[in-house]
Amino acid sequence: MILAAARYAYPNAKVRALRSRRLTDQDRHFLLEARDFSSFLAYLATTPYGRELSDLEGELPDPGVLERRLARPLMEDYAKVARALRGKRERESVLALFSRFESENLKVLLRAVFSGLGKQAVSHLLYPLGTLSTLPWDNLWACDNPAEVADMLIRTPFGTALKHAVPQFEAQGRLFPLEMALDLSCFQRLKQAVSGLRSRSDRKAAKGILGPYVDILNISWTIRLKIHYGLSPEETVNYSLPGGELLGLSQLHRLARAEDISSFLEQIPRSLQREIGEVSEWEDFPAYLETWFLRLLARLFMGPPFHIGIEIAFLLEKEMELTALITLIEAKAQGLSLDKAVKKLPRQFSGAAHV
Amino acid sequence: MFRPVKLTRLTIQAPEDQISAVMAILGDLRLLHLIRVEETHLGHLGYVAHIDTPLLEHYDRLLARANRLLRDLGPSGPSPGIRKVPRPDKAVFRLEEELALIEKEALEPLERKKKAKNAISEHEALIARLHLLAPIKIDLDRLYNLRYVTWRAGLIPEENLDKLEQSLVDTYHALIPIGRKERRVVLLAVSLKEDEEVLLRALKSAFCDPLELPPGIHGTIEKVLDRLSAEIEYLKTEFAGLDTKWAELARKYGTRLKRLREEILLARQLLKAQAKFGQIDHTYLLTGWIPVALFEELRKRIIKATSGKVLVDQVEPEDIKEVRSGILKIPILFNNPLLIRPFERLTTLYGTPSYEEVEPTVFLAVSFLLLFGMMFGDVGHGAILCGIGYYVFRKMYRYTDYGIILMECGVSSMIFGLLYGSVFGMEDLIPALWMHPMEEINRFMMMSAFLGIGVISLGLILNLINVIRQHRYGELLSTSGLAGALLYWLGAGLVVRYLLSGGLSSFELISAKVAAGTLIILMILQKPIRAVLLRYHKDKKWGRLPPGLGGTILESFIEVLDDLLRYLANTVSFVRIAAFALTHAGLFIAVFSLADMVQNVHGGGLLYWVTLIIGNVFIIALEGMVVSIQTIRLEYYEFFSKFFRGGGKPFRPLLEEE
16 A cells, blocks of 8 residues: 555646646536637637647637647646656556557558548648657658558557458458457557556556446447448457456347347446436437446546556546547537537536536 | 869750750760759740650650569679760660560560469468468368358457357357467358358458468368479479579670660650750750860860751850859869869768869868878778778779778878887887877877867968958958968967977067967957948948947957867867877777786687787777767868858769769
8 A cells, every 4th residue: 555655646646736627617618608619719718728729820720620639638648647657567558548549540541541642631630649659650651551551560569450450451442450450459458458557456446447448438339330330240249349347248249239229228237227228319328428437437536546547547537528528619610509519428518508 | 173173154055956966965975064044044035944755754664664674684793884875866766676675585484484483472372371271181172062051261360269259159150270370360160151141241350361272172181282382393493494594584685784774864864954955946055064174075076966057155154144143153073083082072061162162172181081090090900991991992882982981091090000000009010100109198199289280270271262262351350361360370389389499588479469469459350440441431421430339349359259269179179189099009908908818817819819809890990980080070170160161062964873
C-alpha cells in the first residue's frame, strides 16, 4: 500500500489536476442550449477547449476539421499521463490505449494510399498525435500501396496483425481486413499490457475498467456490423474485440444471432440489462452504454486511489467527453433539435440540458 | 588558377532547319552554360521556349527499352565515353534500328528465362505450402473426391482460433490444427457441403491465409513433393542453360548497349536544353556563357556546318548592362590543375566564389595539406592513408575526388612524418629532420601560432585584392580592410619581435602605440565620418549632424573592439595544430603502453603486435577524422572568413549528368 502510494502519488495528483479541466455542468448546459453552430462555438471558446479555436477566423470551420482539432488536449493529456507514470509496464498500458488513435491515423493513411491521395488531402482527418507516437510517419506517407505500409510497420505493435491480414486484403481487394486488423491489434496489445502489469491491484483495477469498456464496444460493434453492414453472425463473432469481462464469445455469438431488440436485450448480462432495459431502437444503444460506463468510471474516482485505474479512467472519461462534444458539434452543424441531439448523448452530458 | 575561367556571352540565332546541327556542335563542345532566353530581355520580345515533345518522348521510350535490356543482361564494365554528340533528330532513326536489332536476338531468350524463373518460384511456393500440410499424411485424391463434405486449408492467427471455433458452433464442422508457423496455426477446416458459404465467411473473417493447391495434384503429399522436387531440378537445369546463353548475349551486346544508352541520354539532354532556347516562328535563339578561348572555334565550326546560315555573336560581360548592375551573375567555371581540382568540393561547400573574387581553391588546398600534415605527421600512417586513397581512386568511381584528397593528405603526413622522425609512432627508426613534437612543445606551439599569423595575413591580403577588384574602397579603412590588416600586422610584428629578441625598445613601443592609436581611431570614426559626408552630399551644405550619430560611433567602437578580439582569437586558434599533433603522439604513447601491459600480463609477443595494430587502426580512424574536421574548421572560420564572400553562381555545362 505504501509502495503503491509512493508510485501513484505524483501521477494521481497530475490526473486530478488535469481532470479539473473537464467541462463543467454549466459548460454542458450552455453548449447544449446553444441556438446554432456559431453560438455553440462562441461558448466553446470560453471553455478549456477555447485554445483550439483561437486561430480560427472568418467563416465557420468545417465540423470534421474541428473534431480533430479538439482532440489535441486529449492527446496532450495522454503524453502528460504517460510521462508521469514511472513504471515501464504501467506506461505501456497507457500507450496501448493511445495506440487506438495511431490506428485511426493509420486507417486514414491506408485509405489515402489505396486511393492515391497525398497526405495534404486527408491531413484534416488525422489526430494530432504529437510526440507520443513513434511510428515512422514520414516513411509511411511515402509508401505506394497498403502492402508496403504493412511491411514498414512490421517491427511495430501493429506489424504481425497487419501482416496476417494482407492475404485477405489482397483476396478481397478492399481495406476492411487491414482496418479490422489494426483495431484488433490495439485491443490485443491492451489485453497483454493489462496482464503484464506488475501489481495485482493494478491488474484488477485495469481489468475492472477495460473489461466493461471492451464489452460496450463489442455490443456497439455487434449492432453496427449486424444492422448497418449486414454481416453474418460468424463474421461478427470473428471481428469481436478481445478482453471483454461480461460478454464471452458464446454470448457475443448469441447477440449476433438475435433477431430483434428484445431478443438482443435478453442476451445481455443482467447487471447491464438493468441499465439499458429501456432501449427501444438500435441507435439508442451507444448513449445508454456510455451512460452506464461513465457511471462506472465516476465510481472509481471515489474508491481507493493508488492504482493505474485512475489514469486509465481519466483518459477514457476525457475521450468520452470529446466523443459527446463531437456528437454535439455534428448535431449543431446539421441544425438538429435539442431533443434529437440529447438522445445521442450519455445522460451525464444530456442531463445538463435541464440545469 | 587564381581566377575562374574567363567567360564571354554567346548568342546564336539559327533557322529551324539548322538548330539540330548547332545543338550537336554545342553538345560536342559541352562547355556552354545556357541562359533561359525567356528570362532575359529577349523573352519580352516574344522569344519563348518550345521542346520537341514527340521526339523527346520517342527518346524516353528508347531509353526505357535500353534500360530494360541492360537490367536483364547486366553487362559489367564502365560505360564508354561518347566523343561525338549525335544530332537528336537524325540519330533517333539509327538508335531505333540498332536497339531493335539487339531486341530481336535478346527478347526471346529473355522471355524464356523469365518463364523458367516464374515456374521455379511457383514450384517452390507450392512445395512450401505442401510442406505445411505434410504432417496429415493424407492422399489428396481422397480429399478432392469427398462428396458431402467440403474442406479448406489455411493459416490463421493463433488468437483467432477460439473465435473461429465459436463462430461455427451452429454448423457441423471440424477444425484440425496441423502445425504452427510464425504465430499462426496451420488448419484444415471441414464442414458439410451445404455449409460451405458459412465456412468460407468464418475463415475469411478470422483472417485466414488460404493454402490453395492448383488443380491436377494427385496422390499423397509425399509423392507430390517428390515429383515437384524432380520438376524443379529440371527447371533449374533449363534455367542454367539459358543463363549461359544470356551471358553470351551480355558479352556480345553489353558495350554496344551501353554506348546506345549514353547516346540516348545525351540526345535527351540536348532536347531538354531546348527549354532554355527562344523561338519565334521558324527562328531559334539561344544564349549563354562560354569560355572566351573556345568562342572562335565554336563560331567557325557552326558557320562551316551550316554554310553561314547561323548568326553567332559574342558580347563581353562588361558590356552587358544587367551584369554591370549586378542583376545577372556570370557563372564560375573553375580552372585548377588536376591535383587541386578535388578541393573545389570543399570550396563550394562553403560557397561559390563570385566572378570578381579571388578563386581560393589553390590556397585552400595548400594550407589544408600543410595543416593536416602537421597534425597527422607520421610516415606509416601517411602511407596507409595514401593506400586507402589510391584504392578509392581506382575502385570507387563516384568518390575519385576524395581518393585524390586522401592520397595528398597521406603524402603530406609522410613528409611531416619524416620531419618529426615518426614511423607508426616509433621515433627511433629514422632521425627527425626537424624536431620531435613531444620534446619541443613550446617551440611547436610557437610555430603553430606563427603559421596562424601567416594564414590570416594571407587571408587579409586576398581580402584587399577582392576589395580593389570589386571597387569596395569604403571598406579599406574598416577592421576587415587595410586599416585592420595594418593593425594586425603591427601587433603580430611586435609579438614576433618580442618572442625572438626577448624585449622591445622604448622607441618601438611608442611608435607602435601611436600607429595603433591612429589606426583604431580611423577604424572607429570611418563610419560616422561617412555618415556626415553623406548628409552633406544630400543637403549640399554643412549644418545639421545626421540623426543617431552618437549611436553610430558607439556601434562602431563596439564593432572595432569585437573585430580586434576576433583577430586575436583566430590567431590563438591555430595553436590547436600543435595540440592535435601532440595528441597524435600522445595516443601512440598510450597504445605502446597498453601493448606493453598486455605483453607483461599474458606474456605473448603476438598479443603485443595485435594491440599495436588495433591501436594504430584506432588512431588512424579517430585522429584522421578529428584532424580533418579541425583542418576544415581552421580553413573556414579562420581563413575563408577573412576574405571569401561567395554568392557566385556555378557554371552548369550543357550536358551536365542527370
